[in-house]
Amino acid sequence: MKRIYVLPVFLFFLVSFNKIEKYTTFNARESIAVVATSQDPLPSWNDGPLKKDIIAYVKKVTTKGSPDFIPVENRIATFDNDGTLWAEKPYVQELFAFFLVKKMVEANPALVQQQPFKAVVEKDKAFFENGGEKALIELLAATHTGMSEDEFEASVKEFFGAAKYPSKNVTLKQIRYQPQLELLNYLRANGFTTYIVTGGTIEVVRAISEGFYGIPKNQVVGTSFKYTFDDASNSIKREAALDHLNDKEGKPVGIQLHIGQRPVFACGNEGGAGDIAMLKYSQGNKYPSFQLLVNHDDAVREYSYQEKDNLSLNAAAQNKWHVISIKDDWKKVFADK
Amino acid sequence: MKRIYVLPVFLFFLVSFNKIEKYTTFNARESIAVVATSQDPLPSWNDGPLKKDIIAYVKKVTTKGSPDFIPVENRIATFDNDGTLWAEKPYVQELFAFFLVKKMVEANPALVQQQPFKAVVEKDKAFFENGGEKALIELLAATHTGMSEDEFEASVKEFFGAAKYPSKNVTLKQIRYQPQLELLNYLRANGFTTYIVTGGTIEVVRAISEGFYGIPKNQVVGTSFKYTFDDASNSIKREAALDHLNDKEGKPVGIQLHIGQRPVFACGNEGGAGDIAMLKYSQGNKYPSFQLLVNHDDAVREYSYQEKDNLSLNAAAQNKWHVISIKDDWKKVFADK
Known part of the structure; x- marks a missing residue:
């Protein structure tokens, strides 16, 4: 991955997450x-x-x-x-960020009213285009930080068990x-x-x-x-x-x-x-x-x-x-x- | 080593550095x-x-x-x-810091006029006792930083080839x-x-x-x-x-x-x-x-x-x-x- 903060939001809707496979x-x-x-x-x-x-x-x-x-x-x-x-x-780490957004919104639907979740869910490309790096770092911070490493690791495992690569x-x-x-x-x-x-x-x-x-x-x-x-x-x-x-x-x-x-x-x-x-x-x-x-x-x-x-x-x-x-x-x- | 910045200066004078042994x-x-x-x-x-x-x-x-x-x-x-x-x-890393002071002063005798080198060479325990952590970090910064990793590695190799453990x-x-x-x-x-x-x-x-x-x-x-x-x-x-x-x-x-x-x-x-x-x-x-x-x-x-x-x-x-x-x-x- 070249730049972790470049997250083309439109990809979100291409990702399919199946049930966890070993x-x-x-x-x-x-x-x-x-x-x-x-x-x-x-x-x-x-x-x-x-x-x-x-x-x-x-x-x-x-x-x-x-x-x-x-x-x-x-x-x-x-x-x-x-x-x-x-x-x-797309970058796998982007798929992971969208997976986390989806999971967080499911657990707490009120997040849909908050940025940057709102922009992801509403396919609001302009939010990220106008917000530039700042908006993307905000998304990364919201999904990747403020938790214990054990919790983060559990999310990663869940993601890799469930995700498919969209374009293939x-x-x-x-x-x-x-x-x-x-x-x-x-x-x-x-x-x-x-x-x-x-x-x-x-x-x-x-x-x-x-x-x-x-x-x-x-x-x-x-x-x-x-x-x-x-x-x-x-x-x-x-x-x-x-x-x-x-x-x-x-x-x-x-x-x-x-x-x-x-x-x-x-x-x-x-x-x-x-x-x-x-x-x-x-x-x-x-x-x-x-x-x-x-x-x-x-x-x-x-x-x-x-x-x-x-x-x-x-x-x-x-x-x-x-x-x-x-x-x-x-x-x-x-x-x- | 427990605290890298606690360097009992008096040890300097106990250290013997022999010619490098493989x-x-x-x-x-x-x-x-x-x-x-x-x-x-x-x-x-x-x-x-x-x-x-x-x-x-x-x-x-x-x-x-x-x-x-x-x-x-x-x-x-x-x-x-x-x-x-x-x-x-003593801590081996302290011996190493004193080894570096000695080496630096040999290469540039004018350093003897500067702190923290002066204090080390003149056995000025009070300088470090009064200066506390700040003075010791100054010594660490002066000896361990501002160089390339290759230069630092060369010093470490030289030290380990030459140093003896003073109390034994x-x-x-x-x-x-x-x-x-x-x-x-x-x-x-x-x-x-x-x-x-x-x-x-x-x-x-x-x-x-x-x-x-x-x-x-x-x-x-x-x-x-x-x-x-x-x-x-x-x-x-x-x-x-x-x-x-x-x-x-x-x-x-x-x-x-x-x-x-x-x-x-x-x-x-x-x-x-x-x-x-x-x-x-x-x-x-x-x-x-x-x-x-x-x-x-x-x-x-x-x-x-x-x-x-x-x-x-x-x-x-x-x-x-x-x-x-x-x-x-x-x-x-x-x-x-």
Whole structure:
């Protein structure tokens, strides 16, 4: 997710929330074993220069005695989430905000008379267009803060159990990119520690990181709110204030705080210029590094869109980062189930 | 470390810094294998009720089918560092602050004319006594901030290569508690993820967490400064402002931010009341939990000291936490090398 405060309200009416389905858990160890013993670790990637480059990089930095060898503890790989590991048209976190509005209004119908709930329910696009960032932050504060972390976590679980992805009408698990799941496994099978570094709220992504990607909660870096410890209830409270916005220049900052070292492998996407700083930061590593940018150029199987100013693709060209063309490099786009 | 801003200046003159010695790296996997196959996983603990309780807890929560079973992903163990994993008389972070003062004055002798350097060099205890917290924060800001993270990391490495622990005249690696190293390994051999949750600066502890304790950098939660990303130099800058003080009520907050779930096993120490909130937070877990508090009651082999108000031991008695008597429960106190 590129900007958590940009919430196109009209999407609200496209979202369908079904009864909670149990999603099966991703077995990372099993998958690593499969990758490690297979002839082709990246079967959903088309054979071509990019796939060859990825495999050549992993081989050279993991070969003992090679001048390019990277010790295991320094094999840090960071992945953006929205538009990089799963689809972002629309952002899942937006669906979640609308889910919360719906839930809050159901529990307390009087909220319909109050902004920003009124605007959401009445499809009042003008309210958000005129209110700009301020109105959207108001919506985020109203739905995401002023509760305990346990309450917030319960909402996230409910959301992920019930939500479907509107434009594809599938469960959220099915908008993950299959080639990226293979890449994550391939890296882990070669001693890399894989992290998600997302603009999304850290707890939202942690709720599914293990089950969807085989990535434990503490390997998720994200946007966070200000927390306090409430002694009386022995719980963490989430205050109505953003503590860290983990986007753009915020990503290297989040990486320093949570990981404590520069990644050697970083993957982001073209879409909101949110990953340029992370890719650049990774390239400053003293070890050989690898930068990868997903380009959304497949209008048939996924979506075709690009930044107006083309910032991410320009940065990639200038810094010789690798670009994934979804159309050309991916044999298959989405995970089956 | 309980309070990073309490720096008893007189210690400066007790510190000896030798030429840098390479410290050997702790091999966590090897050690886990040893523990897992040994008859006694905690050989430096005296046989007694506490050792029995620890082993009984680990067995019951890791036995499949037991009503007390905890899934692997929820086996989170958090340990304070100073006074819990290694000695804290004096605090290592204080030694580090004095090391930095010495280094800065050597590089720029004119600093001797400036506070707070002048007070440190001239053994002016009154300056800090009268200046209180403000003067000490000034010292911390002058030595720990206004640099890049790479520069700071280089200083930390230099310090750990050179410093000796004054009151014992041994390397810093030798002030680690042997029984705790065994406990960390025993927990890991049983599927627990072990974290350090320290009042110390996060990067200082990360510099030695893997080598000293077998704990990777991203499993260290600590006090952090405000960071910014500097695009021009492609590096993280450390600003002269504390971002998070990871002590007392700050510990559950740090745990939420870095780990994202309550620990089931938490260990702190009696000394500055810094771990009460963490132990309490752990006890609020929905799974069976275990709280442990080190009591420094061994004047012969370690140190004997206690809080004036006895807050930590009172909290332990009230909440039925387990207390380690160093005198009675530990057959051996320090690591050999």
